Amino acid sequence: MGRDGTLRQLLVLTARQALGRRRMLLALLAACAPVLVAAIYRIAGGGEYEAWTAGLLNGLVVTTLLPLVALIVGTSVLGGEVEDGTIVYLLVRPIPRREIVLAKLAVGTAVTAVVIGASAVVATLVSLPGTAGPGTAVAALASVAWGALIYSSIAIALSLLTGHALIVGLAYVYIWEGVVAGLFTGTRLVSVHQYVLGVAAALDPTQPSLLPWHLDLATSLVLGAVVAAGATVLAIARLARFEVAERP
Amino acid sequence: MNSRWAGTPPGAPPDGRGGRGARAVTGRQPLWSPAPVPADVAASPLAVVHVGRWYGNVVAVNDVTFGIGPGVTGLLGPNGAGKSTLMHMLAGLLPPSSGQVLVEGRPAGRDPALYRRIGLSPERDAAYEFLTGREFALLSARLARLPDPDAAARRAIALVDLEAAADRQIGGYSKGMRQRAKLAAALVHDPPILLLDEPFNGMDPRQRLHMMDLLRRMAAEGRVILFSSHILEEVERLAQQVLVMVAGRLAASGDYRALRHLMTDRPHTFLLRTSDDRAMAAGLVAEDAVLGVQLVDGALDVRAADYSSFTRVVAGVARRAGVTLYELRPTDESLESVFAYLVNR
Amino acid sequence: MNPEVSTPPADVRTSSGSIYDLGYQRYTGPRLGRAYAARSLYAHGLAAAFGIGRSTRSKVIPMGLFVIALVPAVIELGIAALAGGILQPVRLDNYYSLVGTVMLLFCAAVAPELVGRDQRNHVLSLYFSRALDRRDYALAKFGALLTAMLLIALVPEFVLYLGSALVGADPIAYLRAHLDQPGPILASGLVTSLEVATVALAIAALTPRRAYATGGIVAAWFIADGLGTLVASVGDVAWTRYGVLLSPSLVSDGAIRWFFGTGGDEILLRADLPGWWYLVAALVYSGAAGIVILRRYSRIPA
Known part of the structure; x- marks a missing residue:
């Protein structure tokens, strides 16, 4: 694949698309929120640093910002091209459809992981004094990257399945993961949120005691990989059968 | 049918x-x-x-x-x-x-x-607004897996006469420039x-x-x-x-x-200029091949049943009436009339 | 040219051209004016909010979210019917903390449809060249969105309220005992809807693109929510309790608890602010968003 550098071309194109857009500003603004809160917290000098930092990471970063940014970026990298009609210029080229999907997935994941990961790392280092900071920050970065990959793959598949990809994705995250998984604990097994927390808990020495319940590392990795791979395969299959809409 | x-x-x-x-x-x-x-x-x-x-x-x-x-x-x-x-x-x-x-x-x-x-230039005016025309052609050439994409892009830009605007972003292009950028992308792999x-x-x-x-x-x-x-x-x-x-x-x-x-079920119309329009009209009306004649603005507007039988008789009519033909031309040969005919049927 | 064509009497014709009278006439009757135009735009917007008059595919999201907003009420009535009201996990005063997200998503889906399409298709100039002026347009769209939000807010509440009466042995006695409820129900529905609708419409009016608008609404709401909640949960410091006022959903929740006269959850109890503060905060948010909407529509290039 990409023996003529076509994958690289797609990556560069997608990166320019993603970074040049106004929604990038939105994502950066979102990334500032946890840092701001952490700063307020340190200035106010509230105690229980570890519990509060875990609350910041689990509550704001992983529960809200990560899926939000991943869905916004993920539905725009490919969905934006579908909406604008520029996808045609990629489809009329002799390149395998998987290259298009993989390039979009790579850029979407990278953008989300960098923006939210950086936000998580900085917020952790600001709010956690002493030596516990770096370990928690690394765990946060790894789990955010893992979540970015899974959410991005879902977002890309959704953007090929429905014209309302963003709202459907948000409904999954905030209704299913946010409300239903809170009430019916069994549904946690099909919650990306839990795969992210599972990775964080396994890597972070302070977290396990702070979470009431979490998946173990292996389960989080396997289930997350199944979801990401399934969504990506679905997206590639959909793109291969993509029908250019007659009416915009 | x-x-x-x-x-x-x-x-x-x-x-x-x-x-x-x-x-x-x-x-x-x-x-x-x-x-x-x-x-x-x-x-x-x-x-x-x-x-x-x-x-x-x-x-x-x-x-x-x-x-x-x-x-x-x-x-x-x-x-x-x-x-x-x-x-x-x-x-x-x-x-x-x-x-x-x-x-x-x-x-x-x-x-x-x-x-x-295949090269396709779609109707929709979609474009990667942030790319320049040249970058768009180059991207298309690279995605087409051409051995020398730079040369191909240059050639395509030249073919569609876009050199002057090639280094500006497509977002600032006029409609005509966008069309040419799309054409360049469609042509780039020859x-x-x-x-x-x-x-x-x-x-x-x-x-x-x-x-x-x-x-x-x-x-x-x-x-x-x-x-x-x-x-x-x-x-x-x-x-x-x-x-x-x-x-x-x-x-x-x-x-x-x-x-x-082929559209024989619709009268063909011809314009005739002659030395004596009224005499010619009288002669034409007597012919089966002619459905109607009208005097319009110093010329004859003739509706004929079909193309070939009219063109066969028109010379004979003129000779019998002693009229000189100055001009004879079909007035509905344009695609417009073909199209109107097909659409209105 | 064609002799068989019957010529309408009013035709203008010369030897080389003709203008046919196709029967077009100038409208000379009474005109219905601004109010009627605004009402039509409102009614059309309200129908469009639920996908009525659109394709089946555009009905799925709003109708689906509406149904989801009803689910807790139905579950509660089921529990009440089977268990006789011993447990009351879903109540009138905590309903919005359960379905607030659903309402937000509904609004984030609907608001961009209401105002974004007209910008996307460049038809605002067509509206503004009619009897409607810019403010009428903004108000009609806002009215449609607010009505839609009131429906998704109040229908489940009244289903729960009236349903609770009907599952009991004596509905009349129940209603008589709970006569004080409709007031808080209406007030809390109105405050919640107003806050969501104004904030969402202000963001949606800023961009023609649906994805930006939807993402912007949800992001602004949740980030403000997270900020407020986290700041308010910084313990041992007096001033951080005002953080609850940063969170739009805590603000409306506080106002609702005040209407119903119930205590509220942990974070509101800790903040311990007077109930009317929340109402004022909600109105301040709505007012600020309203100003953004009107300013946007007074300047938008049409």
């Missing part, structure tokens, strides 16, 4: 009006036609065989069959006639609901390798088959002439070029062959002059 199409126009597939048969059938019944595929259609570089496409209850393309060979073919029809749907099906971007679309004998679609042979959906939209007259010239040259090199338009003048000036689509059906195909001659 066949009497109207007495004989097959040169170059047109014998069954070029597949939609005819389906017309008598109600919409609920199958739209495919049992008629066999003519051999010359199947052998064409671009073949559309009993193709239908519908969206829910809306039929966009209805049992269309034709083949296109080298040269420029114009796809003509009013807005909403199904031209873009047909273009997308030919480009393999939309599967037909029924029938088959063949590009060089292979089914279009699901085969990215086909895009080495494809033997070109599908151009409304390529002249938004171009100024000078660019239009330049582009027509370019397409004529490319056709002369043996390329298959299909372009769509709802502007008759463009098709008339550029295309040797026309396909006329009306409401999803193929209303006519072939050389438009030949088509015009």
Whole structure:
């Protein structure tokens, strides 16, 4: 694949698309929120640093910002091209459809992981004094990257399945993961949120005691990989059968 | 039905009006036609065989069959006639609901390798606004896996006369410049088959002439070029062959002059200037081949039953009446009248 | 040219050209004016909010979210019918903390449809060249969105309220005992809807693109929510309790608890602010968003 550098071309194109857009500003603004809160917290000098930092990471970063940014970026990298009609210029080229999907997935994941990961790392280092900071920050970065990959793959598949990809994705995250998984604990097994927390808990020495319940590392990795791979395969299959809409 | 199409126009597939048969059938019944595929259609570089496409209850393309060979073919029809749907099906971007679309004998679609042979300029004015024209051509060349993409991009930009604007972002382009950028991308890999959906939209007259010239040259090199338009003048000036689509059906195909001659159920009109219009009119009215004569502005407007019988008798009438003929010309040979005829039937 | 064509009497014709009278006439009757135009735009917007008059595919999201907003009420009535009201996990005063997200998503889906399409298709100039002026347009669209939000807010509440009466042995006695409820129900529905609708419409009016608008609405809401909640949960410091006023959903929740006279959850109890503060905060948010909307529409290039 990409023996003529076509994958690289797609990556560069997608990166320019993603970074040049106004929604990038939105994502950066979102990334500032946890840092701001952490700063307020340190200035106010509230105690229980570890519990509060875990609350910041689990509550704001992983529960809200990560899926939000991943869905916004993920539905725009490919969905934006579908909406604008520029996808045609990629489809009329002799390149395998998987290259298009993989390039979009790579850029979407990278953008989300960098923006939210950086936000998580900085917020952790600001709010956690002493030596516990770096370990928690690394765990946060790894789990955010893992979540970015899974959410991005879902977002890309959704953007090929429905014209309302963003709202459907948000409904999954905030209704299913946010409300239903809170009430019916069994549904946690099909919650990306839990795969992210599972990775964080396994890597972070302070977290396990702070979470009431979490998946173990292996389960989080396997289930997350199944979801990401399934969504990506679905997206590639959909793109291969993509029908250019007659009416915009 | 066949009497109207007495004989097959040169170059047109014998069954070029597949939609005819389906017309008598109600919409609920199958739209495919049992008629066999003519051999010359199947052998064409671009073949559309009993193709239908519908969206829910809306039929966009209805049992269309034709083949296109080298040269420029114009796809003509009013807005909403199904031209873009047909273009997308030919480009393999939309599967037909029924029938088959063949590009060089292979089914279009699901085969990215086909895009080495096809160049498409879509109708929609979509663009990567943040790229410059040159970058867009270069990206297209690289994605086409060309050995020397830089040279190909340069050549394409030069062909469409976009050099002056090539280093500006497409977002700031005028409509005409966007069209040329799309064309450059469609041409960049030098494809033997070109599908151009409304390529002249938004171009100024000078660019239009330049582009027509370019397409004529490319056709002369043996390329298959299909372009769509709802502007008759463009098709008339550029295309040797026309396909006329009306409401999803193929209303006519072939050389438009030949088509015009086939439409015997509608009177042909001629303009005559003579030395004595009234005497000539009196003589003409006596002929069976003449349906009506009108004196208009110092000339005779004659409606004839059909082309050949009128042209046979007109000289004899003039001689008998002792009238000198100054001018005789058909007034409805333009594509406009062919089209109006097909649309209004 | 064609002698068989019957010529309408009003045709203008010369030897080389003719203009046919196709029967077009100038409308000379009474005109219905601004109020009627605004009402039509409002009614059309309200129908469009639920996808009525649009394709089936555009009905799925709003209708689906509406149904989801009803689910807790139905579950509660089921529990009440089977278990006799011993447990009351879903109550009138905590309903919005359960379905607030659903309402937000509904609004984030609907608001961009209401105002974004007209910008996307460049038809605002067509509206503004009619009897409607810019403010009428903004108010009609806002009215449609607010009505839609009131429906998704109040229908489940009244289903729960009236349903609770009907599952009991004596509905009349129940209603008589709970006569004080409709007031808080209406007030809390109005405050919640007003806050969501104004904030969402202000963001949606800023961009023609649906994805930006939807993402912007949800992001602004949740980020403000997270900020407020986290700041308010910084313990041992007096001033951080005002953080609850940063969170739009805590603000409306506080106002609702005040209407119903119930205590509220942990974070509101800790903040311990007077109930009317929340109402004022909600109105301040709505007012600020309203100003953004009107300013946007007074300047938008049409």
